[in-house]
Amino acid sequence: MRKRADFLAANSGKRASTPGFIxxxxxxxDADPSMRVGFTVTKKIGGAVVRNRMKRRFRALAREIVPAKGVAGSDHVMIGRxxxxxRDFELLRSEFANALDRLRA
Known part of the structure; x- marks a missing residue:
């Protein structure tokens, strides 16, 4: 996802909070079954290096977990905390999978 309007629209959907992200x-x-993913990390988190590192970690998680556990026809947005x-990457992985399971139920 790249457009601001898509991120704002995602704010009206379901949300799951974890210690590492929302x-x-x-x-x-719509009729499109594809799953879109977006990432947001604000300047409050840190400088550009820290924000980019967090987004790289989120991309790796999304590549691995969203195809298997994501909600078809939905937008998924991860907001960094x-x-x-x-946080340990394995812990983030389990939190992300659990959050998707909670939102699918």
Missing amino acids: LLVRDRK ANGIE
Whole structure:
């Protein structure tokens, strides 16, 4: 996802909070079954290096987990939290999978 309007629309969907990030999932209600993913990390988290590192970690998680556990026809947005960069990658992986499971139920 690249357009600001898509990110704002995702804010009206379901949300799941974890210590490392907030996950938003919004059904687009169109005929397209593809799953789109977007990432947001604000300047409050840190400088450009820290924000880019966090987004790279989020991309790796999304590449691995969204095809298997994502919601078809939906937009998925991950919003970084302050202690997300320090969390163990395996812990982030399990939190992301659990958050998707909660939102699908």
